[in-house]
């Protein structure tokens with residue numbers, strides 16, 4: 506028996522932030538990053554809280570890939586504030602940190618619950634609907650994906666006006682993160698009819714709108730579509746988990762401080778090839794992952810006269826999308842030093858195999874295969 510649950514209530518579309526006016530909040534603890542405060546973006550939230558006369562405090566120290574220490578400081582601030590509602594405003598880093606802060610603070614205080622409202626300002630991680638929170642151990646260069654249903658936000662608010670200011674480079678990185686989530690959910694060993702429906706929709710939305718959101722960040726239509734795609738992909742992978750792409754992205758990203766979406770994007774064409782195991786010519790048998798990748802190619806009208814061609818077309822289209830958004834397609838282009846890579850690659854491969862997300866990859870990798878992928882992406 507399988508099950509599919511979406512715990513989080515999602516408000517979306519223009520002026521979705523007004524949903525806050527319909528929610529009963531007694532005392533809010535806002536978790537965000539310094540950019541949100543410096544840019545004034547926080548006012549979109551605090552103006553409404555002021556209007557509603559809701560008391561609040563703001564913890565605005567979250568840094569990208571939030572480290573354990575960041576979460577620890579947040580727990581102290583949370584306990585001091587004693588809120589009934591946590592509001593996370595920011596990218597995946599702020600939302601993940603808010604989820605972890607709330608989780609640990611509630612355990613320490615013995616309180617049973619605090620409502621969690623997640624308001625993403627990047628279109629990438631889907632953290633607003635997932636039971637994941639990724640916390641970094643900067644001393645050991647490791648990223649830990651915490652996984653628990655208690656990390657699921659109660660409410661997600663997807664307001665496209667909050668993502669208009671996302672710079673081109675972050676739009677590209679986070680958009681490719683969405684595509685990777687949907688692709689990994691689609692071929693995960695736990696994929697099913699429900700998650701497939703969500704993954705297919707998210708992939709279509711990204712392929713039809715990401716370049717437009719990248720080229721013209723003020724295009725509210727494209728921004729909204731990618732914002733929705735991010736959340737839809739989050740719903741899919743929350744049910745299926747992810748795969749080797751994320752396992753390797755966590756360990757490579759932590760070691761070389763590469764933005765999460767960018768390292769996912771560098772890996773994606775190589776992971777598809779590894780999972781599908783297709784040759785350049787048609788063959789008699791194909792594995793399930795190859796057939797599913799081919800479905801995506803057909804859905805997107807890429808050249809797909811046989812499964813091999815369809816998988817190769819998908820890989821080609823992904824690389825073209827990366828290039829059209831001026832993204833690096835290798836570790837070398839990303840500026841990683843080959844000697845550094847050689848020094849750390851065994852450790853990186855070991856950590857990737859231990860990462861919780863690797864377990865649901867459609868093809869079980871050996872350490873030598875992971876090392877080969879690391880070589881290939883250089």
Ligand code: NAD
Pocket residue numbers: 538540541568569570571595596597598599601626627628629630631632635636637638639648667668669670671672675679682765766
């Ligand atoms: P991020 O939250 O680290 O933000 C990246 C940068 O964009 C920051 O400098 C931030 O200030 C800036 N930014 C955010 N919103 C902006 C806006 N509207 N305008 C201008 N600048 C803005 O990036 P992210 O990619 O959203 O999150 C990455 C983190 O999420 C990583 O730690 C990753 O491991 C984690 N993650 C979590 C999940 C999950 O399910 N919980 C899934 C994937 C990734």
